[in-house]
Each structure stands twice: as C-alpha cells, then as structure tokens.
Amino acid sequence: MSNELKRTYVPFNEWKEKSKQTEYTESTPLLAPDGTLLAKGWARHNVFEYDRNRVKTGLTSRKEWDFYNIQNEEMQLLISFANINIGGYVGVRLVNLKTGEVIVDSNEYFLGANRYVPPAKGDIPNRFKDKIGKTEFDFNTMETERTLWIKKPFKGKMIEASVSMDIMPGLENITTVLPFAEDKTKYFMTTKQFCMPCGGTIRYGDYVYEFSKENSFCALDWGRVNTIHKMVWYWGNGSTYVTDEKGEKHLLGFEITWAIGDESNATETCLIYDGKVHKFGAVDVEKFPKDRFLEPWKFVSEDGRFNMTMMPTFDNHSDIDLKIGRMNCHQIFGWWNGDVTLDDGTKIEIKDLFTFCEYVENRW
Secondary structure, eight states: OOSSOOOOOOOHHHHHHHOOOOBOOSOEESBOTTSOBOOOEEESSOOEEOOGGGOOOOSSOEEEEEEEEEEOSSEEEEEEEEEOSSEEEEEEEEEETTTOOEEEEEEEEEEOSSSSOOOSOSSSSEEEEEEETTEEEEEEEOSSEEEEEEEEEETTEEEEEEEEEEOOTTOOOEEEEEEETTEEEEEEEEEEEEEEEEEEEEEETTEEEEEOTTTOEEEEEEEEEEOOSEEEEEEEEEEEEEEOTTSOEEEEEEEEEESSSOOSSOOEEEEEETTEEEEOOOEEESSOOTTOTTSOEEEEETTSOEEEEEEEEEEEEEEEEOSSOEEEEEEEEEEEEEEEEOTTSOEEEEEEEEEEEEEEEEEO
C-alpha cells in the first residue's frame, strides 16, 4: 500500500447522485443454495437472512463472531465469542488505556464447527447462553437492553464481568455485505451497533472496576463471513454525547471501516444521531500509518462529511496466532477532533472524543 491518499473526493451532492450504494430495506436471502452470494449492499437493520449451512466453506473461511467493545477514557473491556469453523473461543480482556496495563486477557478455546452456534442475527432479541470448558457466559439481547455476563478462572483467580447497555427505541445500525471479486461465494457481512451507553462491573480476584453509563459506551461488532485467506482492514468507531445550540443533549456516534472486499455496492461508513443512520461515503487516511501508528491520523470522507484527526496516545496491540491463521491488530486509541455533517447539512463539531481506529493484518 502506498503512503498517499487513495480516495477520489467530490462534493457531497455530486457524490450522492453518483453513489451506487445499495440499501436493502426488506428481508433478503444472503446466499443461494449453492453458496453463491445474492445480496451486496447495506441496511439500517440486519435484513439479510443467513443460513450457515449454505456457506461454501474452506477449512477456516467461515467465521462467526459476537465482539463487544466497552470503553471509556480509562478502561476497555472486550467480551467476545468466535467460531472459525474448525473451532473457536470465548474470551474476556480488560486493558487500562491510560497505562497500557493488560489486567485480564483470557480465552477458552474449543474444537468443532457445530458445538457452539451463535444466533443468526445480532440486532434482534436473542439469547446465547452456554458453558465452554470452565467458562460460563450469557449474552442476552432484548428490545431496549442488552446484558452480558461471563465467568471464568484465570491464573488462580476468578473473572466475572456483568454489564448492561441501553438500546434506544428504534436504534438503527449499519449492516453491510461486501463481496470479494475473486470468488462469488466469499463475502464479509457485519453489523455494527453502537451508541449504547453501558454500565456494569468486572471483578478479577480482589480487583473491581465499574463502568458508568454516563461516560462508557458499547459497540457491537457482529460478523458472519466467508472470507478469502488474507485481508487487511481499518476499523474506527466512537460514541459520545453532544450538546446543541439550544443546550439539549444528543447521542452521536460514527462507524468507519474500509479496505475489506469490493465497496462498489456499499461502504461501512455512517453517523448515528439520536438513533438514526446518516450515511456518508468512503473514508481513508491521508497517510498510511503503518510503522508510524502513534503519529496523527487525519481522516477524510470522499463526500467531505467526515473530517476528523486522531492524536494517538496508546497502541493496544494484540496478536492472535493460532498457527493455522493469525490476526495482528494495532488498535490505536487517541483524542479525536473535527466535524461531521448530518443528512440535512447540519455540521456538528466534535471535541476531545477518546476512541480508536485499528489497522489489522488478517490471515486465516
């Protein structure tokens, strides 16, 4: 990849007229019986009907995950489940974002594609409750609340995390289906649901940390994919409260993901303001940050509606190497400043939002 900006930028009105982004609003089958991808585009709710038995899969190409990122300016709690066809894991990770200390990082692994199967959608009421080895977990999604509980031993002590998040009535998300040009059966389908204030407690032995809904938010990264072997991607996400000129408080969040698959039918980029999606165009960084991750990241969208700069403070680096595959992630946290523009042209200034953008090299 070069160090130069790779997008072509045009005014928003011109972009809107020329954009070929395909929005789905009604229930649509994802795959044909032979595994061929039928849908390519995006939706405000997950309307894509996923049948894992139709996935034409290789050894590890079918991947299913529920990944919860809970954070404030001080701490990050990750609770996750993943099934990569031959097996998977359920895990919990707690990181101090100010000091870089990894307080907890524990996964329980399993073998077998069909032993633990998560729900086929992540943004409707569902419950995923099970026990894997010595780890118990309960992920419960309701209409206006989501609760997560996980309990497991780690290094002679017990970890127990219990958190809940608010789901605003009618909260929209961005669900995208991105194809891969080299294979009609390969695709990347994710739901990113965010703007969810989150509170709760994690205990590890005598250590206790409490998250407050006043300053902590959860972002769900839900994925059901069938991928090529080697990929690179960027993912940035953040939520915050903003106050308008009348002194009224609003919940605002953004989602920027790029570099995965064919984006000609959709980009995984949007704002959510008071629960509603405001779609914008593709995003890139002015300079490719590899090996300079802690230098400023300047983001620009092709339609000019997302103009943000992140001043990094911490590289939350993780490297999951399962021998048959590897995911090397530089999740960069920092302070974001700039402005975003809603569908009606309203420009909102964002000051000192603490969140992340990650760069991932994935091979599995």
